[in-house]
Amino acid sequence: MERGNGTVMVYRFSWIAGLATIAFSFWELTQLLRPSVATTRWEFVVLAGFLLGSTITWIAVSYRLHGALVILLNAAVLFLGASRYLAPEHTLVIVPTPDGFGIIGREMAQAWDLIQFGVEPVLPFPGLIVIVTGLFWTLGALLVWGLLKSRPFVALIPPLVVALQLATVDRVPTGLGRIAAFILLVAAAIMAVNADERDVGAGRMVRVGNWPGRTSTRPAPSALALLAGTIVAALFLVGLLNPLVPRDGLMTWRTSSGLTGGFYGSVSYNPFVSIQKGLAANSETVVFRASIEGDVDPEEVYFRLLSLETYGGGQWYATNGAELSSINEPVWEVSEQAYVGPKSSVEATVLIEALGQDWLPAPYAPVQVTAATSRLESSIRVREVDAALAIPGSRTAAGDSFTVVSAVPALDVAALASTGAGVLSPLFATAAGADELVPTPVADLVSRELEDRERYVELPSDIDGRIGTAARSVTANLQTPFEQGLALEKWFREAGGFTYSTDVTPGHEADTLASWLFDEDNPDRRVGYCEQFAASMGVMARTLGIPTRIVLGFTPGTRLLPDSNQVIVRDKNAHAWVELWIPTQGWVSFDPTPRSDGANPSPTFSTLENELGFDVTAYLADVPAPPPIEAGGAVIPQGDRPTESNPFFGGGGDADPGPGLPSWVAFAVAMAIILLLLTAALPMFKWIRRRRRMRRLEQGDVTAAWEDIVTRLGDFGSPPSPANTPLEAAAEVDEAMRPLAMVYTRSLYSDSGSSSASELTVATESLRRTRATLDDRHTLTQRVVARYRLGSVRLRRRPKL
Numbered sequence: 001m002e003r004g005n006g007t008v009m010v011y012r013f014s015w016i017a018g019l020a021t022i023a024f025s026f027w028e029l030t031q032l033l034r035p036s037v038a039t040t041r042w043e044f045v046v047l048a049g050f051l052l053g054s055t056i057t058w059i060a061v062s063y064r065l066h067g068a069l070v071i072l073l074n075a076a077v078l079f080l081g082a083s084r085y086l087a088p089e090h091t092l093v094i095v096p097t098p099d100g101f102g103i104i105g106r107e108m109a110q111a112w113d114l115i116q117f118g119v120e121p122v123l124p125f126p127g128l129i130v131i132v133t134g135l136f137w138t139l140g141a142l143l144v145w146g147l148l149k150s151r152p153f154v155a156l157i158p159p160l161v162v163a164l165q166l167a168t169v170d171r172v173p174t175g176l177g178r179i180a181a182f183i184l185l186v187a188a189a190i191m192a193v194n195a196d197e198r199d200v201g202a203g204r205m206v207r208v209g210n211w212p213g214r215t216s217t218r219p220a221p222s223a224l225a226l227l228a229g230t231i232v233a234a235l236f237l238v239g240l241l242n243p244l245v246p247r248d249g250l251m252t253w254r255t256s257s258g259l260t261g262g263f264y265g266s267v268s269y270n271p272f273v274s275i276q277k278g279l280a281a282n283s284e285t286v287v288f289r290a291s292i293e294g295d296v297d298p299e300e301v302y303f304r305l306l307s308l309e310t311y312g313g314g315q316w317y318a319t320n321g322a323e324l325s326s327i328n329e330p331v332w333e334v335s336e337q338a339y340v341g342p343k344s345s346v347e348a349t350v351l352i353e354a355l356g357q358d359w360l361p362a363p364y365a366p367v368q369v370t371a372a373t374s375r376l377e378s379s380i381r382v383r384e385v386d387a388a389l390a391i392p393g394s395r396t397a398a399g400d401s402f403t404v405v406s407a408v409p410a411l412d413v414a415a416l417a418s419t420g421a422g423v424l425s426p427l428f429a430t431a432a433g434a435d436e437l438v439p440t441p442v443a444d445l446v447s448r449e450l451e452d453r454e455r456y457v458e459l460p461s462d463i464d465g466r467i468g469t470a471a472r473s474v475t476a477n478l479q480t481p482f483e484q485g486l487a488l489e490k491w492f493r494e495a496g497g498f499t500y501s502t503d504v505t506p507g508h509e510a511d512t513l514a515s516w517l518f519d520e521d522n523p524d525r526r527v528g529y530c531e532q533f534a535a536s537m538g539v540m541a542r543t544l545g546i547p548t549r550i551v552l553g554f555t556p557g558t559r560l561l562p563d564s565n566q567v568i569v570r571d572k573n574a575h576a577w578v579e580l581w582i583p584t585q586g587w588v589s590f591d592p593t594p595r596s597d598g599a600n601p602s603p604t605f606s607t608l609e610n611e612l613g614f615d616v617t618a619y620l621a622d623v624p625a626p627p628p629i630e631a632g633g634a635v636i637p638q639g640d641r642p643t644e645s646n647p648f649f650g651g652g653g654d655a656d657p658g659p660g661l662p663s664w665v666a667f668a669v670a671m672a673i674i675l676l677l678l679t680a681a682l683p684m685f686k687w688i689r690r691r692r693r694m695r696r697l698e699q700g701d702v703t704a705a706w707e708d709i710v711t712r713l714g715d716f717g718s719p720p721s722p723a724n725t726p727l728e729a730a731a732e733v734d735e736a737m738r739p740l741a742m743v744y745t746r747s748l749y750s751d752s753g754s755s756s757a758s759e760l761t762v763a764t765e766s767l768r769r770t771r772a773t774l775d776d777r778h779t780l781t782q783r784v785v786a787r788y789r790l791g792s793v794r795l796r797r798r799p800k801l
Contacts, residue, residue: 712771
């Protein structure tokens with residue numbers, strides 16, 4: 001392609017770097033999409049789109065079509081091809097019919113939902129393949145257009161950005177090999193452009209006999225230094241900014257929901273739970289099988305992945321940085337949080353079928369783990385705060401097998417019915433007053449303070465006050481966390497008018513918990529599935545001051561055969577429930593999801609009913625109000641009295657954490673600083689180089705003046721041709737450059753290679769006037785672009801004098 005000076009640029013190395021980068025992006029895409037089933041492989045469709053985008057753009061540029069026409073032509077062909085792919089039976093040759101447009105719209109809407117809410121690897125639905133094909137079509141078009149138009153970074157930067165985004169989307173932590181490959185691609189792109197533009201750069205013209213000479217193909221030291229500095233800064237800043245980036249990223253690429261999959265082709269579960277509506281998994285896919293031995297019926301064993309103890313930004317998530325220990329020297333669960341009541345021993349041998357997860361399903365709480373393969377066993381780590389089993393940097397795959405021995409908590413009903421002073425709690429005292437047979441209260445119970453309690457009761461300071469008001473209303477007159485948990489669970493399951501349904505609207509604006517609970521005009525008011533119920537009960541319990549965490553896992557599986565100890569756990573068993581801290585026992589499970597099919601019976605309620613022989617929750621509404629307490633002549637109603645389980649009260653239900661900036665402010669400031677540094681780096685580097693040239697000029701080296709002006713021309717995108725003499729180059733630029741060209745030519749052909757003081761004065765003045773002329777000739781935008789052009793950032797070979 002001809003440049004402004006008539007030279008032809010052939011970006012041989014840039015073509016190779018561009019194709020390599022696009023190939024890397026394509027490989028990353030294969031990690032996000034599942035193979036096609038009974039249709040043309042999606043890989044062929046995407047590659048065909050890349051080739052078509054490249055070919056159409058090449059032809060259009062060759063015929064010198066206007067840029068807008070090139071875009072329009074590509075868009076038209078892409079649309080017609082996509083229409084034929086999405087609605088083959090509703091097109092007239094290649095043009096879609098009115099019905100075809102409706103089908104296309106539905107397919108694309110489904111693809112958009114998949115992009116927002118899917119968890120990779122996803123099924124390659126037609127609409128998604130069209131979007132991906134359009135992306136690689138665009139990459140092919142930009143590659144061809146950029147290199148044919150001598151705009152190499154237009155060709156090379158987009159595929160690097162796509163590769164980076166695809167790596168971000170992937171749930172698997174990026175390994176060192178992948179990082180190294182990406183850095184090498186960035187380096188290759190920079191060095192390829194540097195090598196391709198070297199022949200049209202700002203090098204000195206040399207005397208006859210040495211000129212034009214050989215151009216060195218070695219990377220310039222300055223380019224290597226810039227590249228090394230960029231890589232080091234990038235790696236350092238990634239580590240520095242990691243705590244400032246939210247766990248679910250800065251883009252709504254996938255839902256923050258804890259449970260997605262099935263329909264979207266995934267059997268992975270995001271470690272988040274929120275009130276926002278994702279898409280519920282309800283498929284029959286078998287995710288794993290388990291053989292269960294021990295003291296618990298196999299069809300009553302819940303499997304957990306991990307617990308989520310932090311609430312913020314409208315969602316629950318597990319805090320980063322939790323301690324992980326090897327199963328060779330494990331810390332199964334910190335002693336301060338371990339359950340102290342009775343336990344049942346369970347041994348479960350799990351065989352993974354279709355679960356792709358970085359957490360292993362296991363009954364709570366593991367005390368021993370062995371894996372069938374050394375690869376898996378060496379990877380397993382124990383999360384010490386909840387004994388969850390993780391495989392950092394990897395995920396489960398079909399055929400993985402491991403055996404877990406767990407000490408499953410069994411409720412001590414007598415302890416839970418007591419206040420800790422040998423007295424029945426109000427709920428059980430009310431039941432006893434109705435002649436129900438209740439357990440004898442325990443007198444010597446020990447209450448334990450939860451380690452890091454603040455984390456388990458923390459709520460945003462701006463939480464809607466209606467949530468705390470509702471929680472206090474539901475738990476009125478109840479004093480112990482266990483009773484309050486029963487009341488909240490019953491409210492969600494029976495008394496609050498909640499409906500279980502997976503047919504809900506996906507997506508909501510942030511923090512709509514209060515709207516979902518209370519707003520009459522909300523179409524999904526009190527309608528949802530486990531995610532919404534667990535998230536809501538967890539927040540309400542925290543407004544009462546009860547330490548709370550959410551658990552992600554699976555409801556009990558179904559027996560493979562009658563009387564068999566083997567169960568199968570399906571995608572539809574994926575579940576979220578709530579655990580409350582009971583000081584005399586430990587973490588106790590509650591399940592607020594009101595499923596009408598009975599697939600998730602409350603383990604706590606079932607145990608109470610089996611041991612007591614009656615429904616104790618039937619007496620929740622009959623618990624009398626405690627007598628008021630007089631303090632200094634004033635009467636404080638019991639419902640508003642701070643207690644150990646309710647240390648604060650008020651509309652928000654949380655202590656004021658004090659003034660502070662939102663996390664996004666810190667992130668924005670950090671990004672602004674980085675942007676400022678990156679913006680100033682290249683101009684500063686060029687300024688330093690020019691200062692060195694000017695010092696050489698002051699010391700009598702007139703070639704420094706010539707190098708400076710030729711570098712300036714290169715920054716403006718029109719460096720002199722190596723085939724021109726200095727005088728010919730000056731004639732193409734401006735008459736102001738002619739004196740410098742004459743002095744420079746004499747210095748090249750003189751025996752001494754040096755210039756007189758008068759000649760240096762002439763060269764300096766000519767340089768000043770030429771630079772001023774060039775600045776006047778170019779617009780402000782062109783001058784700004786020149787400051788950031790990379791072509792001149794290299795150390796050229798000095799001429800042989």
